[in-house]
Amino acid sequence: MSFDFYLPTRILFGKGKLNELSRQNLPGKKALIVTSAGPSMKKYGYLARLEEQLDKANVEHVLFDKILPNPIVEHVMEGAALAKERGCDFVIGLGGGSSIDSAKAIAVMATNEGHYWDYIPGGSGKGQPVQSDPLPIVAITTTAGTGTEADPWTVITNGKEKIGFGYEKTFPTLSIVDPELMMTVPPHLTAYQGFDALFHSTEGYLNITANEMSDLFALKSISLLGKSLPAAVADGSNEAARADVALANTFAGIVEFTSGCISEHSIEHALSAFHPELPHGAGLIMISKAYYTFIAKSGTSDERMVKMAKALGKKDASDPMDFVEALHELQVQCGVDSLKMSDYGIKPEEFEDLATNALETMGGLFEVDPCKITHADIVQILRDSYR
Ligand SMILES: [Zn+2]
Secondary structure (H helix, E strand, O other): OOOOOOOOOEEEEOOOHHHHHHHOOOOOOEEEEEEEOOOHHHHOOHHHHHHHHHHHOOOEEEEEEEEOOOOEHHHHHHHHHHHHHHOOOEEEEEEOHHHHHHHHHHHHHOOOOOOHHHHOOOOOOOOOOOOOOOOOEEEEEOOOOOOHHHOOOEEEEEOOEEEEEOOHHHOOOEEEEOHHHHOOOOHHHHHHHHHHHHHHHHHHHHOOOOOHHHHHHHHHHHHHHHHHHHHHHHOOOOHHHHHHHHHHHHHHHHHHHHOOOOHHHHHHHHHHHHOOOOOHHHHHHHHHHHHHHHHHHHOOOHHHHHHHHHHOOOOOOOOOHHHHHHHHHHHHHOOOOOOOHHHHOOOHHHHHHHHHHHHHHOHHHHHHOOOOOOHHHHHHHHHHHOO
């Protein structure tokens, strides 16, 4: 038994916690607020509430609101230049995973020379060590999907390469998880994000590096999602369901650094790198049944798949395929069982290139899979998932 548990993030969890931001020991005097290009942070007043809190704490702030749902490296470089130019001494990510991940990457580039891809250890990235510590990062999450508020990871796209990066200095110093800010997420996005959180936990649970600590958070996260994701999708104003899903997501973030994702995420990143309009969670849902069927058939993870099926609510589970069945059931309950690759312009002719991209950009995750998954297997998983 062994594990390495390091979480240097203060996590403030609960309804109304955003209102306590001004009372926190903030890590600087001038913040770069990184948020999405979309209207929701302004429309629902979250940005104004954040700015009011910062004003109360006598912290100056500069706004950078250009982030796209699949965030791109150009905006990382632009945000970092703005932080340098305006002398910001910390970064706040406000929004979903894309805004918080961008905030982390901007924090790195605000204190370092060169291009962000110089530091990326995959694809055409140069994998150089980061010279200077990033600016401190504060995360305020308004979705329950990526778990980025509780892990060091940031996923940025450069052309057709969508790659995760992070190390102990890219953990947020402070994260606010306030389920009240998630009430306005529409049903389909609640489902996509909830399944992303679910897969962070299920992948982390099947990962060969899984351990007592990651298992604790993974199984709890899976059971919270099985219990409450359908209710949060059906009625976004259901406070108890939103809180369960938010907690499941934060726990899934902890799974992401105590254990970690496996190749389901590499395959999905290829899909959404080639088709940036495809939401990450939707891409995961599309490939999930074929992917987990492959693992079930491998015979490497029988006991763990049965435990995951039980955590999802299938109490009489006894076979690894029971997990795939429970997963399908949850997708039906959340109205996401009939997502189609073809609706996003994905074509079977791309499967070879997608498999190559998955192996080249995020090949490391295949090394922690519980079973061997080859290029041909990836193509087959994509074929089985296609409609
Ligand atoms: Zn994910």
